[in-house]
Amino acid sequence: xxxxxxxxxxxxxxxxxxxxxxxxxxxxxxxxxxxxxxxxxxxxxxxxxxxxxxxxxxxxxxxxxxxxxxxxxxxxxxxxxxxxxxxxxxxxxxxxxxxxxxxxxxxxxxxxxxxxxxxxxxxxxxxxxxxxxxxxxxxxxxxxxxxxxxxxxxxxxxxxxxxxxxxxxxxxxxxxxxxxxxxxxxxxxxxxxxxxxxxxxxxxxxxxxxxxxxxxxxxxxxxxxxxxxxxxxxxxxxxxxxxxxxxxxxxxxxxxxxxxxxxxxxxxxxxxxxxxxxxxxxxxxxxxx
Numbered sequence: 001x002x003x004x005x006x007x008x009x010x011x012x013x014x015x016x017x018x019x020x021x022x023x024x025x026x027x028x029x030x031x032x033x034x035x036x037x038x039x040x041x042x043x044x045x046x047x048x049x050x051x052x053x054x055x056x057x058x059x060x061x062x063x064x065x066x067x068x069x070x071x072x073x074x075x076x077x078x079x080x081x082x083x084x085x086x087x088x089x090x091x092x093x094x095x096x097x098x099x100x101x102x103x104x105x106x107x108x109x110x111x112x113x114x115x116x117x118x119x120x121x122x123x124x125x126x127x128x129x130x131x132x133x134x135x136x137x138x139x140x141x142x143x144x145x146x147x148x149x150x151x152x153x154x155x156x157x158x159x160x161x162x163x164x165x166x167x168x169x170x171x172x173x174x175x176x177x178x179x180x181x182x183x184x185x186x187x188x189x190x191x192x193x194x195x196x197x198x199x200x201x202x203x204x205x206x207x208x209x210x211x212x213x214x215x216x217x218x219x220x221x222x223x224x225x226x227x228x229x230x231x232x233x234x235x236x237x238x239x240x241x242x243x244x245x246x247x248x249x250x251x252x253x254x255x256x257x258x259x260x261x262x263x264x265x266x267x268x269x270x271x272x273x274x275x276x277x278x279x280x281x282x283x284x285x286x287x288x289x
Contacts, residue, residue, distance in 0.1 A: 001028035002078045003147070004071065005114075006096035006171070014074050015088075016081035017097075017145070027147060031099035031110050034151045038163075045161070048177055054163060062177070065160035067109065075100035075109060089119045089143040096171045097147065109155040113167050118146040166221040170268065180212035181219065189215050194224045194232070196249040206254050214263040223266060241265050 001024050005015045019027060043057040054060065074081040075098060084092070099110040130137055152171060153162035162168040181189065186204050190197035197203050207215065218224065227235075229248025236243040243265065244251040244258075250266075253259050 001025075001031065001099055003027060003031075004074050004078065004081060004098040004100070005084055005092075005094050006071070006098060008093040008095050012082065012092075013068075014071055014081055015084040015092075016074065016078050018083050027099070030147060030149060031151070034099075034112075034149055035110055035154060037149075038151050038154065048174075059161050059163045060165070060168075062160045064158050065155065065172075067155055071098065071109070072107065076102050076107075086143045089145060094119075096152075099151075107157045110151050111153040111155070111171055112148050112150070113152050113170055118148070119143060166223065169217065169221060175213070175217075178213070178216055178220065180209055181207075181216040182212075185219060186212070186215055189219055190252060192224055194227060194229075194248070194250060195252055196246060197252045198254070203252060203254060206256065206259065208256075211256075211259060211263060214267055218263065218266050221267070223268065236265065239265070 002019055003017045005017055007013055007015065041057055042059050044055075044059075045061045046052060046054065046058050048060040048062045052060075094114045096114050097112040099112075101108040101110075152164065152167045153160060155161075160172070165174070168174065183204050186207055187200055189195070190200050190203055229245070232243065232248075232250065233245065241261070243262070244253060250262070253262060
């Protein structure tokens with residue numbers, strides 16, 4: 001198996017990761033084991049509802065879920081996809097890795113989330129590996145990409161299954177499956193321990209349909225529930241976003257442009273362009289002002 005990489009680059013959204021035959025066999029075994037682990041213990045399948053909290057023995061399911069035809073084509077015939085090179089890893093915004101099984105008429109895709117921590121770049125991180133005698137180590141001198149032993153979602157002939165809404169929405173557009181936040185949910189949002197709001201009623205009046213949709217996604221994704229002040233500041237610095245904070249709490253702006261930028265950051269829409277280093281939106285690739 002030569003996995004397919006999903007990127008945020010409009011010009012190269014799908015790339016093939018070429019592997020030696022032995023590595024390709026191990027990779028296939030890794031994905032198959034991950035699929036088995038993913039499926040193990042699932043007793044109930046729940047039709048996707050972003051407001052529903054899954055139990056340990058449940059997973060979400062969406063029937064007739066569309067997958068980009070180019071991705072399906074590349075997974076069916078991997079050699080038709082362009083290859084990724086080691087030099088790409090430093091700047092390429094990789095979003096996910098896809099394994100697949102098209103044997104015996106099947107159409108199965110297996111999705112892993114991906115972030116920059118799974119690429120080791122010499123100079124960015126200091127890594128060593130053993131020499132022939134196993135007790136002497138040398139410095140890493142070329143990029144390394146790490147495959148995970150877990151998967152986020154499976155797609156089987158149109159049926160998408162996943163356990164984490166937060167992880168799945170980073171790979172798939174699930175916007176049509178949720179509704180905008182109510183006034184009560186916005187009040188819940190502004191009262192979060194990580195946020196600071198000067199006037200809840202005034203903030204609710206500022207929120208339009210777009211803001212309410214984003215707030216619904218942020219609430220259901222739980223992105224703030226485990227984020228400390230330091231994590232938030234580091235994430236903002238990584239995408240060169242000047243986040244308004246007092247201590248460890250994010251100050252919610254009431255100016256619509258500033259609020260829009262903040263909600264895009266919290267919903268993890270912002271990334272740095274690999275060449276220009278400009279702040280871009282992952283959905284449309286528009287430069288932010």
